[in-house]
Amino acid sequence: xxxxxxxxxxxxxxxxxxxxxxxxxxxxxxxxxxxxxxxxxxxxxxxxxxxxxxxxxxxxxxxxxxxxxxxxxxxxxxxxxxxxxxxxxxxxxxxxxxxxxxxxxxxxxxxxxxxxxxxxxxxxxxxxxxxxxxxxxxxxxxx
Numbered sequence: 001x002x003x004x005x006x007x008x009x010x011x012x013x014x015x016x017x018x019x020x021x022x023x024x025x026x027x028x029x030x031x032x033x034x035x036x037x038x039x040x041x042x043x044x045x046x047x048x049x050x051x052x053x054x055x056x057x058x059x060x061x062x063x064x065x066x067x068x069x070x071x072x073x074x075x076x077x078x079x080x081x082x083x084x085x086x087x088x089x090x091x092x093x094x095x096x097x098x099x100x101x102x103x104x105x106x107x108x109x110x111x112x113x114x115x116x117x118x119x120x121x122x123x124x125x126x127x128x129x130x131x132x133x134x135x136x137x138x139x140x141x142x143x
Contacts, residue, residue: 031061039076051077059136090124093135
């Protein structure tokens with residue numbers, strides 16, 4: 001996948017999610033289908049008892065699932081994962097923090113966004129995926 005933004009400014013290759021063998025594609029598809037099914041049942045019946053199971057399904061295939069799929073699945077469950085960068089090569093994904101509530105803003109206009117997050121020790125990681133893995137571990141009570 002190539003991401004291009006402002007010609008001449010940024011044109012960098014990013015690897016696709018890790019898939020070791022053709023069979024992995026089937027596993028990933030099945031995992032995405034299972035997560036989507038659980039999310040659908042959760043949202044229609046407001047049964048939140050499957051939340052831990054959904055997050056565990058995500059954890060099992062997190063290295064192969066697209067980041068967008070993981071983050072959007074978490075937000076559809078009411079989590080608020082924020083990807084943070086410290087300008088020193090470290091990332092954190094956290095959901096604990098505060099922000100000013102933005103009301104009636106135009107998505108096509110510049111927006112000032114103010115907030116603060118609490119980053120526990122050990123949650124800064126060298127990659128976004130490792131930071132997301134740490135966040136998932138916290139959600140399941142493993143950290």
